[in-house]
């Protein structure tokens with residue numbers, strides 16, 4: 376997967392929302408991330424919000440001694456995204472992650488702080504080497520247009536949004552807008568937080584392909600070569616199964632069946648988010 380600055384990023388990564396919520400599970404959560412890294416899913420997505428910082432600490436444990444293998448993504452709260460507050464928030468994240476740099480630092484969603492202030496802070500962090508690049512999350516096409524009108528707004532490397540088979544609204548305007556400008560999209564909750572996997576139509580299509588519903592849901596996203604996809608899995612069997620999604624090929628008949636069961640948007644809609 377190519378980023379706008381020419382660097383590569385893994386297409387399939389590891390989410391961390393809900394990790395760190397239960398302290399007694401921290402060891403298992405870190406082990407799931409290590410397992411994912413060992414299998415080659417070397418993008419990890421986290422945020423200062425997750426587990427109130429504890430997810431970042433778990434990531435720090437998982438990447439200890441192998442930082443250079445990992446493409447590390449974290450996010451700043453909108454209320455911490457000011458000219459000075461974003462610098463301080465990033466430094467707190469770096470301490471929890473036990474690293475000296477974040478590969479991709481995102482504004483978690485748009486808040487009330489002017490975008491120009493956030494961009495100035497992100498550019499400062501980039502110049503100082505604390506982040507390698509920055510992006511946004513939960514931005515619709517109008518938000519991105521405002522961002523791109525700022526002098527350094529075009530340095531935005533991604534927009535992380537909700538995207539899965541049953542949530543295809545972004546295909547109407549946002550995804551084409553980003554593709555026209557070669558800004559790759561990062562798809563969050565690619566398994567619909569698990570609920571998608573119980574949909575009868577998906578279960579039937581997956582069975583006909585000899586794959587699991589999760590693998591079909593991920594393969595459907597991964598066939599689009601300009602996406603990053605970040606399923607979260609704490610269960611070891613889920614981590615392995617998700618990696619195997621890279622080996623699932625969806626032929627024209629399977630894609631048509633998926634389109635029939637989960638139709639593309641027929642018009643504009645507000646950006647869905649969690």
Ligand SMILES: NC(=O)c1ccc[n+]([C@@H]2O[C@H](COP(=O)([O-])OP(=O)(O)OC[C@H]3O[C@@H](n4cnc5c(N)ncnc54)[C@H](OP(=O)(O)O)[C@@H]3O)[C@@H](O)[C@H]2O)c1
Pocket residue numbers: 389390391392393420421483512513535536562563564565566567568569572589590605606607608609610611612613614616617649
């Ligand atoms: N920017 C944002 O606003 C935003 C919002 C939401 C999410 N995110 C990011 O996106 C990541 C992924 O989204 P998500 O955590 O909301 O949901 P998700 O990845 O769509 O689904 C996670 C759920 O699916 C289960 N699962 C994983 N692999 C499976 C498999 N192969 N078979 C069956 N079940 C499986 C997990 O169970 P186990 O954990 O028990 O294995 C968990 O319950 C987050 O962790 C976070 O990093 C970002």
